[in-house]
Amino acid sequence: MSTKARVVQGSAVLAGVLALTDAACSGPGATSDASGPGAHRISLLSVGMFTIAAFVFLVVICFLAYGLFRRRPGSDDERPDLEDRGGTRMVLLGGVAFPIVVLITLFVITLIALEAQAREDTGSHVLTINVVAHRWWWEFQYPDQGIDTANEAHIPTGEPVLMQVTSTDVIHSFWVPRLQRKVDAIPGRTNDVTLQADADGTYLGVCSEFCGLQHAHMHLEVVAQAPDAFDGWVGQQQQVPPEPTGEALQGQQVFLGSSCVYCHSITGTNANGTVGPNLTHVAGRTTLAAGTIPNTPEELAQWIEDPQSVKPGTQMPASDLTPTQIRQLVAYLESLT
Amino acid sequence: MATATEERLEEIWGEEPGPVSWFTTGDHKRIGRRYIVTALVFFLLGGIEAAFMRWQLAQPGSTHLTPEQYDELFSMHGTTMIFLFITPLFTGLANYLVPLMIGTRDMAFPRLNAFSYWIFLGAGIFLYAGFVVGAAPNGGWFAYPPLTGPIFDPGINMDIWSLGLIFLSISTTAGAINLIVTILKLRAPGMSLARMPLYVWAMFVTAWMMVLAMPPLTYANVLLQLDRNLGTNFFDPTAGGDPLLWQHLFWLFGHPDVYIIFLPAVGIVSTVIPTFSRRPIVGYPYVALATVLTGIIAFGVWVHHMFATGLPSLGLTFFAAASMIITIPSGVQVFAWLATIVRGRRPAFTTPFLFAIGFIVVFVIGGVTGVMFASVPFDQGVTDSYFVVAHFHYVLFGGAVFPMFAGLHYWFPKITGRTYSETLGRWSFWLIFAGFNVTFFPMHIMGLLGMPRRVYTYSPDLGVEGLNLLSSVGAAVLTIGIALVAINAIKSLIAGSKATANPWGAATLEWATTSPPAHYGFASIPIVHGRDPLWEQPDLGSDLTLTHGREILGTTITDADPEEPLPMPEGSVLPLVTALGFAAVFVSLLVGSVPAALVSTLLTLGLIGAWTWTLGGVPG
Numbered sequence: 001m002s003t004k005a006r007v008v009q010g011s012a013v014l015a016g017v018l019a020l021t022d023a024a025c026s027g028p029g030a031t032s033d034a035s036g037p038g039a040h041r042i043s044l045l046s047v048g049m050f051t052i053a054a055f056v057f058l059v060v061i062c063f064l065a066y067g068l069f070r071r072r073p074g075s076d077d078e079r080p081d082l083e084d085r086g087g088t089r090m091v092l093l094g095g096v097a098f099p100i101v102v103l104i105t106l107f108v109i110t111l112i113a114l115e116a117q118a119r120e121d122t123g124s125h126v127l128t129i130n131v132v133a134h135r136w137w138w139e140f141q142y143p144d145q146g147i148d149t150a151n152e153a154h155i156p157t158g159e160p161v162l163m164q165v166t167s168t169d170v171i172h173s174f175w176v177p178r179l180q181r182k183v184d185a186i187p188g189r190t191n192d193v194t195l196q197a198d199a200d201g202t203y204l205g206v207c208s209e210f211c212g213l214q215h216a217h218m219h220l221e222v223v224a225q226a227p228d229a230f231d232g233w234v235g236q237q238q239q240v241p242p243e244p245t246g247e248a249l250q251g252q253q254v255f256l257g258s259s260c261v262y263c264h265s266i267t268g269t270n271a272n273g274t275v276g277p278n279l280t281h282v283a284g285r286t287t288l289a290a291g292t293i294p295n296t297p298e299e300l301a302q303w304i305e306d307p308q309s310v311k312p313g314t315q316m317p318a319s320d321l322t323p324t325q326i327r328q329l330v331a332y333l334e335s336l337t
Numbered sequence: 338m339a340t341a342t343e344e345r346l347e348e349i350w351g352e353e354p355g356p357v358s359w360f361t362t363g364d365h366k367r368i369g370r371r372y373i374v375t376a377l378v379f380f381l382l383g384g385i386e387a388a389f390m391r392w393q394l395a396q397p398g399s400t401h402l403t404p405e406q407y408d409e410l411f412s413m414h415g416t417t418m419i420f421l422f423i424t425p426l427f428t429g430l431a432n433y434l435v436p437l438m439i440g441t442r443d444m445a446f447p448r449l450n451a452f453s454y455w456i457f458l459g460a461g462i463f464l465y466a467g468f469v470v471g472a473a474p475n476g477g478w479f480a481y482p483p484l485t486g487p488i489f490d491p492g493i494n495m496d497i498w499s500l501g502l503i504f505l506s507i508s509t510t511a512g513a514i515n516l517i518v519t520i521l522k523l524r525a526p527g528m529s530l531a532r533m534p535l536y537v538w539a540m541f542v543t544a545w546m547m548v549l550a551m552p553p554l555t556y557a558n559v560l561l562q563l564d565r566n567l568g569t570n571f572f573d574p575t576a577g578g579d580p581l582l583w584q585h586l587f588w589l590f591g592h593p594d595v596y597i598i599f600l601p602a603v604g605i606v607s608t609v610i611p612t613f614s615r616r617p618i619v620g621y622p623y624v625a626l627a628t629v630l631t632g633i634i635a636f637g638v639w640v641h642h643m644f645a646t647g648l649p650s651l652g653l654t655f656f657a658a659a660s661m662i663i664t665i666p667s668g669v670q671v672f673a674w675l676a677t678i679v680r681g682r683r684p685a686f687t688t689p690f691l692f693a694i695g696f697i698v699v700f701v702i703g704g705v706t707g708v709m710f711a712s713v714p715f716d717q718g719v720t721d722s723y724f725v726v727a728h729f730h731y732v733l734f735g736g737a738v739f740p741m742f743a744g745l746h747y748w749f750p751k752i753t754g755r756t757y758s759e760t761l762g763r764w765s766f767w768l769i770f771a772g773f774n775v776t777f778f779p780m781h782i783m784g785l786l787g788m789p790r791r792v793y794t795y796s797p798d799l800g801v802e803g804l805n806l807l808s809s810v811g812a813a814v815l816t817i818g819i820a821l822v823a824i825n826a827i828k829s830l831i832a833g834s835k836a837t838a839n840p841w842g843a844a845t846l847e848w849a850t851t852s853p854p855a856h857y858g859f860a861s862i863p864i865v866h867g868r869d870p871l872w873e874q875p876d877l878g879s880d881l882t883l884t885h886g887r888e889i890l891g892t893t894i895t896d897a898d899p900e901e902p903l904p905m906p907e908g909s910v911l912p913l914v915t916a917l918g919f920a921a922v923f924v925s926l927l928v929g930s931v932p933a934a935l936v937s938t939l940l941t942l943g944l945i946g947a948w949t950w951t952l953g954g955v956p957g
Contacts, residue, residue, distance in 0.1 A: 028800070171483070
């Protein structure tokens with residue numbers, strides 16, 4: 001291959017890698033698009049380490065290329081060279097001294113980042129949220145506000161919020177890539193992590209520990225709002241839903257008269273099940289079934305009628321309701337803003 | 338022309354061709370070949386599982402597979418590649434090569450060797466029977482409870498998995514002990530520890546690691562079985578158990594296992610690179626020492642698999658430091674290879690050499706991302722995302738499968754007596770190298786974009802569609818490359834030209850035998866004066882022929898001074914029958930029949946007694 005062809009080929013590969021890397025800077029879960037102190041720290045650490053890694057890789061490749069392609073006098077000699085006993089210095093410099101310098105650097109920046117992380121988690125927080133993972137959805141309890149909601153956590157922008165993460169069944173992992181590191185949700189244990197968002201917005205989160213059939217559909221949203229908007233949301237969540245009327249009233253009777261109540265709660269009614277998500281303000285949420293489908297009346301009807309076709313393996317059983325009952329039920333649930 | 342000595346040795350060591358010897362043989366070469374072929378069949382199965390997964394993930398929201406099928410596929414893909422492919426393959430290669438490299442005629446315990454193989458085959462079939470009965474393991478190769486406990490996974494899927502692995506650990510442990518004794522006691526006179534080939538050093542350390550790493554895994558699996566079938570609560574937090582206990586035990590096995598996979602591979606690379614650079618390896622003592630240190634430090638890094646579980650910070654910093662330190666021995670090895678290439682003659686770009694070079698490139702990428710995982714906050718950022726999937730495929734596929742291909746091409750003429758096609762070999766290398774990188778490099782970015790592992794589908798909103806498609810396309814290229822290796826092997830077996838004894842002009846003792854080696858290996862036991870015997874000594878022959886009977890030479894542990902001829906047993910069907918006895922025990926446990934388990938256990942103990950009795954004091 002000519003030198004020119006090599007340069008062209010090399011540039012093409014480089015351009016490809018850069019294009020891919022560029023793609024990594026956007027997207028709802030892009031770790032590089034950090035929007036909170038925790039994610040910034042990881043992002044900064046990543047940039048530092050990727051730079052060091054690229055340097056180490058280049059050093060090795062340069063040695064390798066030099067070794068493979070350097071000109072050798074008497075290059076046709078195929079007898080083994082038993083004379084040369086040198087080269088040990090290169091092994092010790094490259095294989096011991098060089099890594100030690102790199103590793104000490106890495107260790108120091110790791111300790112600094114860990115220290116900052118510990119300060120963040122032991123510092124003061126404006127709010128505590130209990131994150132309870134279930135197969136396959138997230139429960140968010142605000143113990144001081146008396147709120148219990150699902151798959152959508154609201155937090156005040158710019159304020160540190162303490163998330164106390166646990167699980168009721170198997171091990172899950174709570175991960176909002178643009179805000180913070182991940183932390184495992186382990187039954188019988190509670191792990192603390194601080195969540196803080198720099199800007200208003202909706203941040204995607206996922207379960208990142210394999211937890212069974214619907215591990216892929218266990219998303220969540222963290223909605224960061226200006227503190228006064230957040231207070232408004234809290235006030236709204238604390239309200240008991242008004243008494244339904246018309247079709248919604250019929251829907252409420254369907255709800256209270258069916259097996260729904262064994263698993264779900266709605267404040268102000270007799271429904272107080274704790275297995276499934278609390279539905280007191282279900283209509284205000286943007287998705288259903290932990291990010292599986294958008295929260296529209298049509299999707300909701302489909303979900304109630306045959307949840308297994310929407311999310312195979314979900315704990316929610318199929319219902320034996322008639323189409324009319326489902327319509328009424330949807331009308332009721334849609335009224336629960 | 339066969340000499341009188343060779344005829345006499347053939348008489349002693351030869352085997353009747355035919356089905357009987359198929360079941361009774363203790364010949365390390367036959368058993369080694371069997372291991373390799375069986376492991377490659379599992380490689381094919383694991384590859385098919387991967388292909389299904391890439392098919393499903395090529396586009397968002399695919400419904401080619403159900404969630405249950407996807408879970409079974411990724412569980413069995415990991416289990417297969419780790420337990421049934423790469424470790425047995427390297428065990429088989431060592432079985433074939435180690436006795437030849439150290440200049441002896443067989444493994445120390447030929448019957449135990451046959452037994453190890455039969456157990457491996459039995460455990461492999463046991464694990465795959467899950468697909469036949471419609472209950473393949475579905476809780477991941479890591480099997481974290483409570484998900485794999487009796488409440489959340491009540492079927493027999495994970496019973497097959499945990500019993501299968503306990504069953505398999507018998508094979509791994511027996512094989513490892515056999516290797517350790519062989520290496521310590523059967524080296525040719527003069528092959529002191531300081532002259533042992535680096536491949537043998539690597540297998541020596543690997544075998545020790547196998548012996549020490551299997552118990553935590555077996556122990557964890559016994560506890561899981563008790564939880565699942567006898568109502569104990571070791572891993573059930575609602576009854577005072579702790580799910581993290583499993584993770585500690587599993588990774589106390591699991592991280593050393595990474596090096597159980599990796600060290601044989603670096604042993605191959607340390608053999609291939611000097612051969613084609615036409616000089617001894619630079620820094621031999623440092624490479625040997627690095628191998629031993631890796632084996633030791635590997636037992637102190639397991640918690641870096643658990644950085645997100647909420648363990649105390651101080652503990653994490655210890656494991657972060659240990660995980661960083663373990664890269665130093667790897668650095669020593671990489672620079673020893675680089676120095677060997679730099680200071681060597683103009684390299685011959687043969688297929689094995691290309692795979693060794695490809696390995697260095699890919700492994701360094703996997704290595705630098707590996708060091709990043711030692712940095713706790715970074716690990717907590719990307720663990721359990723596709724970034725991890727990318728990293729460990731660079732380390733395991735790049736770090737072990739590339740060297741495996743290097744080794745299989747390198748020793749193909751020795752093992753089969755045929756030469757392979759270099760043209761096809763180079764094509765397969767470039768396809769595998771390109772396919773591998775296109776498959777796995779984009780996964781780094783998927784992980785950084787927030788795609789978690791072990792998901793059967795993903796949302797188009799995540800922005801990972803294009804990358805997933807690219808990865809699936811890469812997998813297709815990779816498959817073609819691997820298929821080309823198979824085509825090359827089959828074509829060469831049928832029509833390849835006959836190989837000479839030492840086609841590469843290599844330095845180690847296996848090349849002093851004919852290609853393929855005779856049943857007895859060496860006509861006379863070589864006497865070794867240095868690290869590169871075939872380069873240093875034009876004439877290896879000695880008058881040590883051991884033609885009195887089926888005997889090998891025992892030597893001292895450190896200096897390999899001759900001690901005494903050791904009698905070796907004839908072939909026997911008892912290893913196979915005993916392995917069948919063990920299979921009956923595990924099947925009984927799986928179906929939950931106490932009487933059957935008791936009867937088969939007693940029967941198996943009886944078989945072990947018969948085996949020992951019939952040996953009559955001969956090791957075997």
